[in-house]
Amino acid sequence: MTKYIRRAAALCALLLIALLVNATRIQVLQSRVYDDNPANRRPTIARWGQPRGNIVVEGRPVTGSKDTREQLRYERTYRDGPLYAPVTGFASQVYGTTFLEHAEDSLLDGSDPLLSFLPLWNDITRDRNAGGEVVTTLQEAAQRAAYVGLGARRGAVAALEPATGRVLALVSRPSYDPAVLSGNGPPVAEAWARLNGDAGRPMLNRAVRQTYPPGSTFKVVTAAAALDAGVVTDLDAPTRSPEPYTLPGTSTSLSNEVEGCENASLRHAFEWSCNTVFAKLGVDVGLGPMTDTARAFGFNDSGLRIPFSVAPSSFDTEMDRAQLALSSIGQYDTRATPLQMALVTAAVANGGSLRSPYLVERTTTAAGRTVATRGARTLRQAMNPATARRLRELMRGVVEDGTGTNAAIRHATVGGKTGTAQHGIGNSGTPYAWFIGWAQADDAVEPQVAVAVVVEDAEAVRGEISGGGDAAPIAREVMEAVLRAAD
Amino acid sequence: MTTKAGTTVAADPSDPSPPAVRLLRRRGVEFTLTVVAVLLSMYGYCAVGLAKNGTVPPGAADYGAGLGVLALLAHLVVRVRAPYADPLLLPIAVLLNGLGLVLIHRLDLETPGDQAAPAQLNWSTLGVALFITVVALLRDHRVLQRYAYVSVVAALALLVLPILFPPVNGARIWVRIAGFSLQPGEFAKVLLAVFFAGYLAANRNALAYAGRQIWRFKRLQLPTGRVLGPIVTIWLLSVGVLVLERDLGTSLLFFGLFVIMLYVATGRTGWIAVGLLLACVGAVAVGWLEPHVHSRVEDWLHPFASIEAGEGPGQLAQSLFAFAAGGLLGTGLGLGHSVLIGFAAKSDFILATAGEELGLAGLSAIFLLYALLVERGYRTGLALRDPFGRLLAIGLASIVALQVFVIAGGVTGLIPLTGMAMPFLAQGGSSVVTNWIIVALLMRLSDSARRQYDRHDGPQDRAAAFGRGA
Numbered sequence: 001m002t003k004y005i006r007r008a009a010a011l012c013a014l015l016l017i018a019l020l021v022n023a024t025r026i027q028v029l030q031s032r033v034y035d036d037n038p039a040n041r042r043p044t045i046a047r048w049g050q051p052r053g054n055i056v057v058e059g060r061p062v063t064g065s066k067d068t069r070e071q072l073r074y075e076r077t078y079r080d081g082p083l084y085a086p087v088t089g090f091a092s093q094v095y096g097t098t099f100l101e102h103a104e105d106s107l108l109d110g111s112d113p114l115l116s117f118l119p120l121w122n123d124i125t126r127d128r129n130a131g132g133e134v135v136t137t138l139q140e141a142a143q144r145a146a147y148v149g150l151g152a153r154r155g156a157v158a159a160l161e162p163a164t165g166r167v168l169a170l171v172s173r174p175s176y177d178p179a180v181l182s183g184n185g186p187p188v189a190e191a192w193a194r195l196n197g198d199a200g201r202p203m204l205n206r207a208v209r210q211t212y213p214p215g216s217t218f219k220v221v222t223a224a225a226a227l228d229a230g231v232v233t234d235l236d237a238p239t240r241s242p243e244p245y246t247l248p249g250t251s252t253s254l255s256n257e258v259e260g261c262e263n264a265s266l267r268h269a270f271e272w273s274c275n276t277v278f279a280k281l282g283v284d285v286g287l288g289p290m291t292d293t294a295r296a297f298g299f300n301d302s303g304l305r306i307p308f309s310v311a312p313s314s315f316d317t318e319m320d321r322a323q324l325a326l327s328s329i330g331q332y333d334t335r336a337t338p339l340q341m342a343l344v345t346a347a348v349a350n351g352g353s354l355r356s357p358y359l360v361e362r363t364t365t366a367a368g369r370t371v372a373t374r375g376a377r378t379l380r381q382a383m384n385p386a387t388a389r390r391l392r393e394l395m396r397g398v399v400e401d402g403t404g405t406n407a408a409i410r411h412a413t414v415g416g417k418t419g420t421a422q423h424g425i426g427n428s429g430t431p432y433a434w435f436i437g438w439a440q441a442d443d444a445v446e447p448q449v450a451v452a453v454v455v456e457d458a459e460a461v462r463g464e465i466s467g468g469g470d471a472a473p474i475a476r477e478v479m480e481a482v483l484r485a486a487d
Numbered sequence: 488m489t490t491k492a493g494t495t496v497a498a499d500p501s502d503p504s505p506p507a508v509r510l511l512r513r514r515g516v517e518f519t520l521t522v523v524a525v526l527l528s529m530y531g532y533c534a535v536g537l538a539k540n541g542t543v544p545p546g547a548a549d550y551g552a553g554l555g556v557l558a559l560l561a562h563l564v565v566r567v568r569a570p571y572a573d574p575l576l577l578p579i580a581v582l583l584n585g586l587g588l589v590l591i592h593r594l595d596l597e598t599p600g601d602q603a604a605p606a607q608l609n610w611s612t613l614g615v616a617l618f619i620t621v622v623a624l625l626r627d628h629r630v631l632q633r634y635a636y637v638s639v640v641a642a643l644a645l646l647v648l649p650i651l652f653p654p655v656n657g658a659r660i661w662v663r664i665a666g667f668s669l670q671p672g673e674f675a676k677v678l679l680a681v682f683f684a685g686y687l688a689a690n691r692n693a694l695a696y697a698g699r700q701i702w703r704f705k706r707l708q709l710p711t712g713r714v715l716g717p718i719v720t721i722w723l724l725s726v727g728v729l730v731l732e733r734d735l736g737t738s739l740l741f742f743g744l745f746v747i748m749l750y751v752a753t754g755r756t757g758w759i760a761v762g763l764l765l766a767c768v769g770a771v772a773v774g775w776l777e778p779h780v781h782s783r784v785e786d787w788l789h790p791f792a793s794i795e796a797g798e799g800p801g802q803l804a805q806s807l808f809a810f811a812a813g814g815l816l817g818t819g820l821g822l823g824h825s826v827l828i829g830f831a832a833k834s835d836f837i838l839a840t841a842g843e844e845l846g847l848a849g850l851s852a853i854f855l856l857y858a859l860l861v862e863r864g865y866r867t868g869l870a871l872r873d874p875f876g877r878l879l880a881i882g883l884a885s886i887v888a889l890q891v892f893v894i895a896g897g898v899t900g901l902i903p904l905t906g907m908a909m910p911f912l913a914q915g916g917s918s919v920v921t922n923w924i925i926v927a928l929l930m931r932l933s934d935s936a937r938r939q940y941d942r943h944d945g946p947q948d949r950a951a952a953f954g955r956g957a
Contacts, residue, residue, distance in 0.1 A: 001751060007750075008750060027815065031811035037794070126819075
């Protein structure tokens with residue numbers, strides 16, 4: 001019997017070995033397959049198992065976390081959620097993350113290896129770092145001024161510091177409170193459905209993700225191209241342009257909404273926004289130089305990140321001369337985000353040098369150790385410094401004598417350009433009101449703020465929408481807020 | 488495991504006195520190891536509290552004291568009534584039971600509405616009480632041989648009993664009386680082992696040598712119809728349990744137990760062939776025909792099918808996730824998420840918690856503890872002289888081995904999952920009580936085994952029988 005007992009024991013040993021080999025297979029050799037299965041909740045639980053790091057505006061966090069004691073333990077909260085929603089985006093336990101919450105996700109949730117003190121330390125201890133902080137470049141006063149200024153109207157505002165590219169305000173209306181999407185469960189699903197079904201598209205960040213026809217504000221780019229190319233050398237010399245202007249190769253004639261554009265000087269045409277003059281100027285400059293200048297200002301650049309991506313603004317590169325004429329006054333295929341038009345203004349204000357826009361000043365660990373900082377970087381030289389100086393002069397004239405007097409600020413030099421962009425089939429849509437501008441306090445050495453405002457208001461009567469009337473006062477509020485903060 | 492005093496004295500040829508009988512008892516070793524087992528369990532309990540709440544749980548001292556008193560009582564009774572018993576059995580049982588309580592307590596923290604640890608502690612107390620009773624009252628295991636047929640009748644009655652009760656989660660293996668849920672099948676295992684041992688000890692020669700040969704090989708000798716009868720009965724019983732109670736695990740266990748004991752008793756490989764053939768036929772037939780069993784097989788083949796179907800991970804998938812999350816060293820007690828398994832996380836799937844929080848290292852340690860338990864049982868079987876005792880020891884050890892394999896293999900995806908309790912570790916009163924009885928019987932058997940050598944043999948034989956030579 002002893003022999004058979006030993007054989008039975010050998011069978012038991014075999015079973016033991018099978019268990020051990022299989023356990024090794026699952027726990028060590030193939031564990032990654034199981035760990036990475038999307039149905040495995042463990043990464044999600046770990047991600048929400050600690051408070052998320054905060055997004056900070058001027059030293060104060062605009063986000064927070066609350067302990068729900070549920071399986072996904074910490075839920076995102078927001079201070080002034082709708083005000084900062086275009087910047088923060090949301091951090092939802094169900095629907096993922098957007099904007100800064102998305103772009104800085106690994107830092108905020110603590111998984112970024114840069115947060116750990118020693119490399120690979122967390123892989124050994126199985127710990128997770130506390131979420132890091134994201135310090136933004138926003139100015140609360142400017143942000144609030146833009147938000148209040150737009151009020152119930154649809155539109156967006158982007159404001160930059162021209163010398164550095166720091167984003168001072170980024171507002172989109174209508175907005176929403178991202179906190180409603182933070183958690184999980186039926187209320188979040190309802191909020192998600194409601195926000196997605198809303199005709200006003202509150203989750204659309206119009207400042208960076210929506211392109212509009214820039215209308216007359218694009219004349220800044222056309223003027224820069226004309227001055228750079230030497231097509232215009234004297235701001236006050238007549239431009240020999242007819243009124244109405246017949247688009248080359250067609251019988252379509254272009255007219256103006258203001259008087260005195262025939263043969264007007266560039267200064268007059270800029271201050272009073274003569275379509276005929278700028279359409280002809282664009283054609284005179286030619287397609288090549290026009291597209292070069294537009295590209296230098298940032299058009300047709302699909303790689304821009306601030307750190308979340310910005311929808312590319314477009315200036316068509318293959319057009320006939322009639323289309324080029326329309327494009328030169330910001331119509332036809334030309335489209336721009338509000339941030340792009342703020343960049344155009346900032347380049348003018350900064351002597352032609354375009355700074356790369358950025359929203360995150362620096363990132364730190366929870367304890368305050370700096371992880372990364374972001375300084376001013378030059379994107380490219382958009383135009384000659386001399387051209388920039390002359391454009392500043394033209395833009396100043398718009399606010400002092402022309403269509404943009406609503407943007408004037410006491411004790412400051414303000415330059416600007418209004419725009420009223422037609423759109424829709426046969427220009428049937430309610431036009432968009434634009435204002436782009438910059439401001440420099442009298443005691444400052446350089447312009448401190450560049451801003452772009454667009455107001456799309458479907459409910460206003462068509463004739464009442466205008467850049468000077470609707471958009472310029474908002475821009476003024478934002479610029480004033482920045483200048484006041486600098487005092 | 489040899490005590491220092493023991494080896495020194497036994498190995499010293501100049502010692503004029505006869506080999507010291509007392510020194511083989513090794514109760515000191517048992518005591519020390521039992522204390523270690525209690526301390527390890529207490530440590531685990533504190534680790535859970537520290538991980539979950541950052542403090543040593545207030546009940547740690549009570550828990551340690553409770554487990555310690557139980558272990559101490561068991562040890563004292565062994566000291567008095569079974570002084571020659573194997574010194575490893577009790578510490579292993581205490582450690583596994585203590586660890587099981589820690590794991591169940593740990594999962595209780597995730598399910599505030601469902602506290603299983605207190606009941607498990609009560610059942611453990613009852614188990615230890617029965618352990619003490621068996622060790623104290625059963626002076627000689629051979630007495631049990633007389634009750635072989637009583638045992639089989641009782642076992643059948645226990646097996647049939649749950650059919651009268653409503654099914655729970657698809658399986659008719661529960662009896663609910665006055666708020667208590669019992670699994671009579673658990674007790675039936677021990678009774679069946681007693682019956683098999685008694686029946687085979689009496690009939691092994693007839694089974695081994697009677698019958699006609701197929702071809703000319705003795706290996707493929709088939710037994711006569713008369714001796715075949717009881718075996719076919721047992722096979723039918725297994726299939727009957729499977730079909731009527733939808734309990735694949737228990738029927739697998741019964742049949743495996745029977746085949747092993749039959750083989751050990753007769754040494755006929757032909758039995759193994761016949762047994763495997765019958766098992767395969769039964770398993771395939773039931774696997775195809777019985778939807779409950781069929782779905783288990785499907786789950787085993789495709790554990791992620793429910794994920795691909797968009798219904799989220801099933802229990803087995805969650806169990807595999809838990810094991811994988813543990814990795815080599817585990818997350819640490821209290822820091823895993825095995826509660827995601829949901830239903831049966833504390834019972835059938837308790838091993839997943841151990842795998843996630845203690846890692847492959849801890850899981851291997853647990854497997855080795857079971858292996859050691861089984862090994863001590865087999866050694867006892869080798870050391871004993873009477874066929875009944877040998878077969879009983881092998882049977883009881885095989886119950887543990889098969890049960891561990893069936894459930895551990897099931898939750899790790901090695902074989903189709905069948906509902907069965909991990910001995911000592913899993914939540915389940917009937918199971919923990921039964922396992923304490925098994926250990927008590929093994930204690931009694933090993934006591935007899937060592938006692939006989941002590942009375943009649945010299946030290947060399949002893950050495951040959953215990954460890955070194957064997």
